[in-house]
Amino acid sequence: MPLIQGRAFRESDADAAPPVAIVNRAFAGRYFGGQESIGRYISIDSRESAEPVWHEIVGIVPDMKTSFGPLKENDPQMYVPYLQIRSADVACVVRVTGEPNGVAAGLRRAVWSVDPDQPVGEVGTIAHRVQELEGGDRVMNALLGVFAAMALVLAVVGIYGVVSYAMAQRQHEIGIRMALGAQRGRILRSMMGQGMLLATVSAGVGLAASIPLPGIFAAMFENWRVHGAAIFLYVPLLLLGVVLVAIYIPASRAARTDPMEALRYE
Numbered sequence: 001m002p003l004i005q006g007r008a009f010r011e012s013d014a015d016a017a018p019p020v021a022i023v024n025r026a027f028a029g030r031y032f033g034g035q036e037s038i039g040r041y042i043s044i045d046s047r048e049s050a051e052p053v054w055h056e057i058v059g060i061v062p063d064m065k066t067s068f069g070p071l072k073e074n075d076p077q078m079y080v081p082y083l084q085i086r087s088a089d090v091a092c093v094v095r096v097t098g099e100p101n102g103v104a105a106g107l108r109r110a111v112w113s114v115d116p117d118q119p120v121g122e123v124g125t126i127a128h129r130v131q132e133l134e135g136g137d138r139v140m141n142a143l144l145g146v147f148a149a150m151a152l153v154l155a156v157v158g159i160y161g162v163v164s165y166a167m168a169q170r171q172h173e174i175g176i177r178m179a180l181g182a183q184r185g186r187i188l189r190s191m192m193g194q195g196m197l198l199a200t201v202s203a204g205v206g207l208a209a210s211i212p213l214p215g216i217f218a219a220m221f222e223n224w225r226v227h228g229a230a231i232f233l234y235v236p237l238l239l240l241g242v243v244l245v246a247i248y249i250p251a252s253r254a255a256r257t258d259p260m261e262a263l264r265y266e
Contacts, residue, residue, distance in 0.1 A: 001061045001062065001064060002061070002062065003059055003060070003061060004025065004059075004060045004061060004062060005037075005038060005059065005060040006022070006038045006057070006058050006059030006060055007058050007059050008022070008059060009022070009058075009079075009081050013081040013083070013084065014081070014083045014084070015083050015084060017084075018056060019044075019053055019054065019055040019056065019080070019084050020055055020056050020057075020058045020080070020081065020084070021042060021044075021055035021056070021057055021058070021078050021079065021080050022057070022058060022059040022060070022061055022078065022079045022080075023037065023042075023057055023059075023060055023061075023076070023077070023078045023079075024060070024061050024062065024063050024064065024074075024076065024077045024078075025060060025061070025062055025063050026063045026074050026075065026076045026077070027076035027077060027078055028060055030076050031076065037057050037060060038057055038058065038059070038060070039056065039057065040056075040057050041054045041055065041056055041057070042054070042055055042057065042078065043055075044078075044080070044085070053085075055078075055080060055084075061079075063077075064077065092107075093126075094107065100125045101124075101125065104123040107120070107123055108120045108123070152235065152238075155239065156238070156239070156242045159199075159239060159242050159243055159246060160242055160243075160245070160246040161246075162246075163195060163199075163243055163246035163247055164246045164249065164250050167191065167195070167246070167247055167249075167250035167251050168250045170191070171250065171253070174187055174191070174251075179260070184256070187251075188248075188251055188252060191247060191251040192244070192247055192248065192251060195243060195244075195246075195247035195251075196240070196243065196244065196247070199239070199240055199243035199244075200240065203236040203239060203240055206236070207232060207236055210232065
């Protein structure tokens with residue numbers, strides 16, 4: 001990670017040295033509002049001390065994507081020397097040339113040459129690690145996508161069936177009106193207008209009810225964001241198109257009905 005400003009950690013930043021920290025650009029922008037961050041102090045809660053430990057910011061580095069997934073964003077990050085805040089888990093990132101999986105044995109030997117009793121856990125590539133972390137998100141997104149598609153198909157089929165049946169029930173009424181002198185085009189426009197008015201009002205109510213959903217999901221799931229807000233436009237247009245077809249087919253069929261057949265039926 002290249003330095004933007006300040007200095008990197010030194011060997012002298014040990015346990016007995018004054019605590020220091022390096023922050024990323026997002027951290028400096030959020031908490032210092034673009035003002036000078038080098039030389040400022042931030043407090044970090046320590047498990048070993050009841051009092052917060054104040055670290056001097058000595059450097060700024062670029063933002064780094066630490067959370068995987070298409071909906072993740074660069075979060076404010078800070079880095080501290082290991083000797084000043086120790087952790088039970090240590091991960092080393094090694095740049096290699098050639099096949100990365102072939103260096104696992106060499107990495108273990110390098111660790112054991114320093115401490116033969118040090119256990120070495122998982123050794124793998126960054127690509128494999130990213131795939132593991134994204135696996136749960138992919139499965140959840142796939143399930144949500146399947147359920148959403150099923151709901152949309154059911155809605156389309158249901159709307160088409162109900163509207164088509166309602167229009168078919170008025171087929172003889174249309175024939176009677178035509179027998180009394182009504183024009184086919186005017187009857188068709190009237191039926192289309194009535195159906196689309198109801199469909200538009202219903203779509204508006206559904207769209208208004210869906211507006212708070214992104215905020216609800218964002219409160220339930222960390223780093224959740226709406227990906228493709230145009231879906232709020234495409235789905236209502238799709239349903240309105242289905243209603244339009246469902247009205248037009250039976251209404252146009254009814255408009256072609258012979259008035260004498262409707263009169264004989266009545």
